[in-house]
Amino acid sequence: EVVLTQSPGTLSLSPGERATLSCRASQSVSSTYLAWYQQKPGQAPRLLIYGASSRATGIPDRFSGSGSGTDFTLTISRLEPEDFAVYYCQQYDSALTFGGGTKVEIK
């Protein structure tokens, strides 16, 4: 089973700043099957990015994904107030697994 490790655990930033979130896999993962989700308190997760770099429907272009192999990144170019949330990466090979999450909090 592929283990995804996200870092940092918490990111403290101000609105307008750039956020860079990391997701590292325990073995090489096809970028085709790497996704990112956003979750706010009391809500279900929302799909942001699929195929490592493609934005899901309705996702603003300040969200971007990149990476390949074992290292993937989610970047939020300029944080808006509604972007403060927890972010998860997810992969699929023979099973679906999630990373432990990165919380982006207001500094």
Added chain:
Amino acid sequence: VQLVQSGAEVKKPGSSLNVSCKASGGSLSRDTLNWVRQAPGQGLEWMGRISPKFGITKYAQKFQGRVTITADTSTSTAYMELSSLRSEDTAVYYCATEGLLETLDVWGQGTTVTVS
């Protein structure tokens, strides 16, 4: 498609849990349906999935033998049964349809389960 899950439950240790997930505004048979849970203050954990059209299931190794996922295409409803409950199974349980490239694109509202 919207996914509407059954309501919150309180269960005794050793008992079984059955959560339903009904697709409204569309058919469930077309999409693979996954179950994901989230313990309090913790991350997301995939439990398994079903292809309702073919009845094919796949389970996470951790839950093999304890979870059963079924679907009734005539009512567009999927079910997740988890047996031998323990306190560590206290969590919010979500159903979610599978979209492009093995992603989870439409989620239910979640069902809170307390084992105590």
